[in-house]
Amino acid sequence: MLLDIFDPKAPPTPLGIDLGTTNSIVAYVSDGRPVALITCDGTPLLPSVVHFAAEGGVVVGAAAVGRATREPERTLASVKRFMGRGADDPQTQELGSYRFLPAKNEEERRIVRFDTGSRVVTPVEVAAEILKSLRQSALDQLRKVGGVVITVPAYFDDAQRQATRDAGRLAGLEVLRLLNEPTAAALAYGLEKKQNGTFAVFDLGGGTFDVTVLALEDGIFQVRSTGGDSALGGDDMDRALAETLLEKMGATDAASRTPEVVSLALAAARSAKHALTDAESTEVELPARGGADIRIRVERSELERLIAPLLERAGRACRRALRDAKLRAGELDGVILVGGATRVPRVRAYVAELFERAPLTDIDPDLVVAYGAALQADMLSRSSDEVLLLDVLPLSLGVETMGGGVDKILPRNTTIPAGAKATFTTYADNQTGFELHVVQGERELAADCRSLARFSLKRVPPLPAGMARLEVEFHVDENGLLAVTAHELTTGATQRVEVKPSYGLDDAEVERMLIEALDQGEEDFEKRRLVDARVESERVLLATEKGLRADADLLEPAERVEVDSAIERLRGALTGVSPAAIQAALDALDAVTHAWAGRRMNRAVQSAIEGRAVTDIERRVERAQGVEAHLAQHAAGKVS
Amino acid sequence: MAAGTPLPSADGSPPPLSDPFETLGLAPVFELDPATLERRHRELSRALHPDRYAGRPSSERQQALGRAIEVNEAFRTLRDPVRRAEALLVRHGRAVAETGGVPADPSLLMQVMERREALGDARRAKDVAAVRGLSRAVREREQRVLAEMAKAFVQLPPDFTRIEPLLGELRYHHRFLEEALAIEDELDAKPA
Numbered sequence: 001m002l003l004d005i006f007d008p009k010a011p012p013t014p015l016g017i018d019l020g021t022t023n024s025i026v027a028y029v030s031d032g033r034p035v036a037l038i039t040c041d042g043t044p045l046l047p048s049v050v051h052f053a054a055e056g057g058v059v060v061g062a063a064a065v066g067r068a069t070r071e072p073e074r075t076l077a078s079v080k081r082f083m084g085r086g087a088d089d090p091q092t093q094e095l096g097s098y099r100f101l102p103a104k105n106e107e108e109r110r111i112v113r114f115d116t117g118s119r120v121v122t123p124v125e126v127a128a129e130i131l132k133s134l135r136q137s138a139l140d141q142l143r144k145v146g147g148v149v150i151t152v153p154a155y156f157d158d159a160q161r162q163a164t165r166d167a168g169r170l171a172g173l174e175v176l177r178l179l180n181e182p183t184a185a186a187l188a189y190g191l192e193k194k195q196n197g198t199f200a201v202f203d204l205g206g207g208t209f210d211v212t213v214l215a216l217e218d219g220i221f222q223v224r225s226t227g228g229d230s231a232l233g234g235d236d237m238d239r240a241l242a243e244t245l246l247e248k249m250g251a252t253d254a255a256s257r258t259p260e261v262v263s264l265a266l267a268a269a270r271s272a273k274h275a276l277t278d279a280e281s282t283e284v285e286l287p288a289r290g291g292a293d294i295r296i297r298v299e300r301s302e303l304e305r306l307i308a309p310l311l312e313r314a315g316r317a318c319r320r321a322l323r324d325a326k327l328r329a330g331e332l333d334g335v336i337l338v339g340g341a342t343r344v345p346r347v348r349a350y351v352a353e354l355f356e357r358a359p360l361t362d363i364d365p366d367l368v369v370a371y372g373a374a375l376q377a378d379m380l381s382r383s384s385d386e387v388l389l390l391d392v393l394p395l396s397l398g399v400e401t402m403g404g405g406v407d408k409i410l411p412r413n414t415t416i417p418a419g420a421k422a423t424f425t426t427y428a429d430n431q432t433g434f435e436l437h438v439v440q441g442e443r444e445l446a447a448d449c450r451s452l453a454r455f456s457l458k459r460v461p462p463l464p465a466g467m468a469r470l471e472v473e474f475h476v477d478e479n480g481l482l483a484v485t486a487h488e489l490t491t492g493a494t495q496r497v498e499v500k501p502s503y504g505l506d507d508a509e510v511e512r513m514l515i516e517a518l519d520q521g522e523e524d525f526e527k528r529r530l531v532d533a534r535v536e537s538e539r540v541l542l543a544t545e546k547g548l549r550a551d552a553d554l555l556e557p558a559e560r561v562e563v564d565s566a567i568e569r570l571r572g573a574l575t576g577v578s579p580a581a582i583q584a585a586l587d588a589l590d591a592v593t594h595a596w597a598g599r600r601m602n603r604a605v606q607s608a609i610e611g612r613a614v615t616d617i618e619r620r621v622e623r624a625q626g627v628e629a630h631l632a633q634h635a636a637g638k639v640s
Numbered sequence: 641m642a643a644g645t646p647l648p649s650a651d652g653s654p655p656p657l658s659d660p661f662e663t664l665g666l667a668p669v670f671e672l673d674p675a676t677l678e679r680r681h682r683e684l685s686r687a688l689h690p691d692r693y694a695g696r697p698s699s700e701r702q703q704a705l706g707r708a709i710e711v712n713e714a715f716r717t718l719r720d721p722v723r724r725a726e727a728l729l730v731r732h733g734r735a736v737a738e739t740g741g742v743p744a745d746p747s748l749l750m751q752v753m754e755r756r757e758a759l760g761d762a763r764r765a766k767d768v769a770a771v772r773g774l775s776r777a778v779r780e781r782e783q784r785v786l787a788e789m790a791k792a793f794v795q796l797p798p799d800f801t802r803i804e805p806l807l808g809e810l811r812y813h814h815r816f817l818e819e820a821l822a823i824e825d826e827l828d829a830k831p832a
Contacts, residue, residue, distance in 0.1 A: 590697035604687035
């Protein structure tokens with residue numbers, strides 16, 4: 001008999017999480033290969049459905065789906081659609097069985113609030129419940145979980161990304177990285193197939209559509225362009241079919257479309273769509289007006305007719321991504337399919353026509369994204385350098401100009417991390433303030449783009465119009481998250497404003513939710529801070545020791561003494577229980593290694609360039625030998 | 641207080657803080673082999689991308705992030721011939737003023753206006769083929785300008801009296817091509 005032996009000193013396992021509109025998946029890497037974990041539902045796919053029970057308590061997954069028809073307003077599905085979205089967003093108003101709470105003020109207008117009867121929740125909290133469930137499954141099976149990589153649609157804007165990261169924090173996860181879903185899928189394919197070339201990833205998920213063109217070369221995945229529609233997915237197919245089912249049921253007016261009836265029609269539409277993957281026609285049973293059940297026949301051709309306009313929207317995004325990458329469809333080396341909705345035969349046929357080739361389907365389209373996320377989490381945790389992902393900004397970032405136009409500061413498809421500066425000036429004499437409105441999107445008018453932040457810089461010295469200078473700097477990190485700095489540089493007395501765009505929940509609110517979510521509130525929160533500080537310290541100590549083994553020669557003797565003593569102080573702090581003391585010692589170590597870190601980066605740059613130079617020389621030598629050999633043969637020929 | 645929306649300043653966006661050629665360790669020439677540029681970008685990304693610093697102290701991660709941004713920005717600058725030419729002018733201490741600098745050649749201006757009008761007509765007629773045809777013609781013209789610029793940059797010292805008007809023309813062509821692409825997107829989104 002095999003005993004399950006658990007090594008308490010085993011390192012925590014990094015996780016990859018695909019937080020999907022319809023299903024969510026958690027995976028990890030075992031012996032170099034990604035494996036999807038079984039969730040609380042007994043399968044790798046956990047329906048992204050959360051039920052807030054009347055008696056309190058939260059149910060996630062299939063059990064929540066089961067309660068959706070009986071108590072639709074307490075059961076939230078497809079919450080990913082609402083991440084980082086305001087109550088006024090057109091998508092918020094689409095066919096669904098939710099009850100929204102009206103926004104009381106401007107801040108509340110930036111975030112949707114669901115009224116579940118017993119509790120008012122935001123999409124971030126709902127997503128956090130899904131993540132908590134996945135975390136628990138991972139803990140049950142792996143005992144210790146490490147950092148996580150959570151995937152997001154490439155087309156997610158800054159607000160949607162921030163909301164996702166906050167959901168991770170709220171679920172008690174250490175979010176190492178947000179990774180774009182298509183890039184994750186390509187990673188899963190690339191590592192297994194080891195092929196170089198240019199690929200397109202066609203990702204039709206439950207609620208979002210993404211297309212990404214990327215080049216794979218020497219272990220670097222470089223995204224060339226990305227595009228999509230953050231409001232297009234398999235759910236829309238269900239909704240289109242549900243709409244015709246509702247008509248056949250006689251539920252034609254708003255009064256007859258109760259949340260229960262809509263929910264039943266949506267469920268029937270979904271099962272019909274699944275059945276039509278293999279069958280030419282299927283039947284669903286639904287209650288008709290008056291109470292009797294009716295059977296409705298659905299043909300595959302009818303579904304295909306209904307989804308044609310949806311596919312056309314996807315097609316437009318694909319053509320634009322190809323134009324942005326300066327490629328023709330025929331020039332691609334392959335097309336990867338991602339997302340459950342790509343199982344629909346018409347979708348596959350459409351992709352084949354669009355890209356002039358049959359798509360790759362070797363890896364399960366439902367699991368491929370989670371696999372890629374797990375591989376990335378594993379590589380980040382091991383500081384592996386075998387693969388590097390170079391992603392892009394999906395949507396242009398800009399500032400509103402006079403007259404409501406947009407001045408683009410960073411165009412879409414710029415490789416991230418990215419940064420750019422722009423200077424602005426006053427338009428009126430003696431203007432003493434700047435109002436800055438940061439937007440994201442491709443439309444010409446700021447009002448049509450996504451509003452990310454508004455802020456003002458006051459106390460600008462009164463000067464004639466056009467004299468004052470305001471410098472605005474945008475920084476987008478590797479997760480696609482934006483930070484804006486503005487400073488006024490007319491008078492030498494530089495004023496600086498730093499802004500983090502907000503989608504309706506600020507850091508303080510997320511922290512408050514975090515405390516509320518814990519049983520013992522403040523006390524547990526302190527415990528968690530201690531655990532987090534310890535984990536971070538252990539990692540930094542490990543990295544510093546590794547650095548000392550490799551690059552100690554880059555430290556001056558005096559610096560070495562400082563570094564050693566900072567290490568000792570941190571070790572000392574780790575024997576205690578004060579998160580603040582640990583953090584202080586960590587910051588001190590950080591400070592004394594800063595200059596050294598810069599030198600180590602220079603060395604890394606040198607060796608990256610020289611490494612290439614050496615291979616170039618080798619290649620040249622090889623070619624020279626080739627010529628010599630040829631000459632030798634030639635000489636030999638002459639002699640004979 | 642009259643707080644209001646800022647206007648872009650007359651001198652356009654400021655030049656990058658650091659010299660992109662130096663950031664990427666490449667010789668400051670106009671004719672840059674795209675493959676060499678891409679390879680160097682990949683090499684430096686390998687060394688500086690924040691993912692390579694995942695387990696490091698936070699200030700070290702910040703430092704890597706800053707340098708990776710600088711590398712990406714240099715790459716973006718040198719990949720674009722207009723911005724590459726501007727970076728070279730900055731190196732030679734020349735102003736890169738977009739407006740109020742070099743007066744455009746009247747015959748060029750005429751041509752540009754005619755093409756713009758044709759583009760507007762094609763947009764209204766929702767004629768994608770015409771938009772593409774105009775783009776093709778402008779791209780051909782752009783290639784000729786690039787070849788001339790390369791020649792002028794090779795001279796020592798570079799022939800700025802030729803380069804500056806050529807750069808102005810190149811900007812016109814670029815803007816035109818960008819607009820044509822945006823129109824293609826728009827026509828694709830709203831089929832006739």
